[in-house]
Amino acid sequence: xxxxxxxxxxxxxxxxxxxxxxxxxxxxxxxxxxxxxxxxxxxxxxxxxxxxxxxxxxxxxxxxxxxxxxxxxxxxxxxxxxxxxxxxxxxxxxxxxxxxxxxxxxxxxxxxxxxxxxxxxxxxxxxxxxxxxxxxxxxxxxxxxxxxxxxxxxxxxxxxxxxxxxxxxxxxxxxxxxxxxxxxxxxxxxxxxxxxxxxxxxxxxxxxxxxxxxxxxxxxxxxxxxxxxxxxxxxxxxxxxxxxxxxx
Amino acid sequence: xxxxxxxxxxxxxxxxxxxxxxxxxxxxxxxxxxxxxxxxxxxxxxxxxxxxxxxxxxxxxxxxxxxxxxxxxxxxxxxxxxxxxxxxxxxxxxxxxxxxxxxxxxxxxxxxx
Numbered sequence: 001x002x003x004x005x006x007x008x009x010x011x012x013x014x015x016x017x018x019x020x021x022x023x024x025x026x027x028x029x030x031x032x033x034x035x036x037x038x039x040x041x042x043x044x045x046x047x048x049x050x051x052x053x054x055x056x057x058x059x060x061x062x063x064x065x066x067x068x069x070x071x072x073x074x075x076x077x078x079x080x081x082x083x084x085x086x087x088x089x090x091x092x093x094x095x096x097x098x099x100x101x102x103x104x105x106x107x108x109x110x111x112x113x114x115x116x117x118x119x120x121x122x123x124x125x126x127x128x129x130x131x132x133x134x135x136x137x138x139x140x141x142x143x144x145x146x147x148x149x150x151x152x153x154x155x156x157x158x159x160x161x162x163x164x165x166x167x168x169x170x171x172x173x174x175x176x177x178x179x180x181x182x183x184x185x186x187x188x189x190x191x192x193x194x195x196x197x198x199x200x201x202x203x204x205x206x207x208x209x210x211x212x213x214x215x216x217x218x219x220x221x222x223x224x225x226x227x228x229x230x231x232x233x234x235x236x237x238x239x240x241x242x243x244x245x246x247x248x
Numbered sequence: 249x250x251x252x253x254x255x256x257x258x259x260x261x262x263x264x265x266x267x268x269x270x271x272x273x274x275x276x277x278x279x280x281x282x283x284x285x286x287x288x289x290x291x292x293x294x295x296x297x298x299x300x301x302x303x304x305x306x307x308x309x310x311x312x313x314x315x316x317x318x319x320x321x322x323x324x325x326x327x328x329x330x331x332x333x334x335x336x337x338x339x340x341x342x343x344x345x346x347x348x349x350x351x352x353x354x355x356x357x358x359x360x361x
Binding site for chain 1: 322323348
């Protein structure tokens with residue numbers, strides 16, 4: 001079946017209940033995140049290629065508009081793909097890696113031929129309550145792979161906040177304050193919850209040459225933590241606007 | 249060169265980590281003003297500190313005025329301090345540093361250093 005764009009929570013519930021054999025592929029996206037543009041296309045193409053396969057359901061979810069569903073699955077960054085069968089989460093993919101997506105799809109769909117997945121032969125079925133981080137990336141992520149991922153993450157949105165928790169549920173006072181400042185200045189920003197991904201948490205410390213979180217990036221350039229953003233805003237009310245204009 | 253003695257302010261009963269921080273900052277930056285405050289008690293009950301072995305000297309607030317910061321932007325200044333206190337951050341359980349870094353000229357512009 002081709003891609004179904006979810007319009008409401010009730011539609012989502014309808015489409016995901018019951019069928020114990022169906023492989024359901026959830027794709028979370030937002031209109032403002034750059035990597036989603038590419039991934040949108042890929043998701044659609046892959047879904048279309050499997051159009052004749054009724055055992056797979058491709059559901060596309062706007063994470064901003066259907067925030068309850070995103071929160072239900074604790075989606076912390078977009079694009080985000082979750083593969084589910086029989087209410088069990090089989091795999092989660094954070095970021096926009098088409099190869100990984102296709103590999104995982106082949107690995108778990110019953111109609112796969114040769115699987116080129118590098119995650120081992122047995123699919124990892126996990127209970128919906130727990131979300132182990134290791135299932136969402138290859139076992140041994142090389143330094144280069146981490147660097148690549150960080151480059152993509154830091155440019156996922158014009159303003160990217162790497163924080164503890166999420167804007168609606170910050171897990172640290174400093175992260176909460178930085179979110180408040182961004183909101184006060186009505187700045188659109190993307191966020192990544194570093195508590196959910198330890199390789200990003202540790203990798204970003206090296207990448208930014210900065211040992212603490214939260215961390216703010218504008219146009220892929222590291223700006224600083226809470227103190228620096230606070231001081232910058234105090235000195236110049238137009239700090240965010242100017243930083244955005246300073247081309248990437 | 250100012251002949252006024254440097255103002256160094258720290259806690260009434262500084263712990264060993266605070267003492268080290270004050271020493272390192274004083275020796276490296278030769279500040280005209282240094283204030284180190286221990287804010288750990290504000291965070292000791294937070295979720296992020298659960299299970300941490302160091303909850304007494306985990307969060308510090310630093311205000312420092314030094315010419316060493318001249319010509320450097322804020323991320324660079326903060327990185328200097330992070331580098332100096334790398335051991336404290338990586339091995340001693342210091343979790344966060346709030347920093348206000350100024351040169352004497354900047355401090356005089358803004359009376360609330």
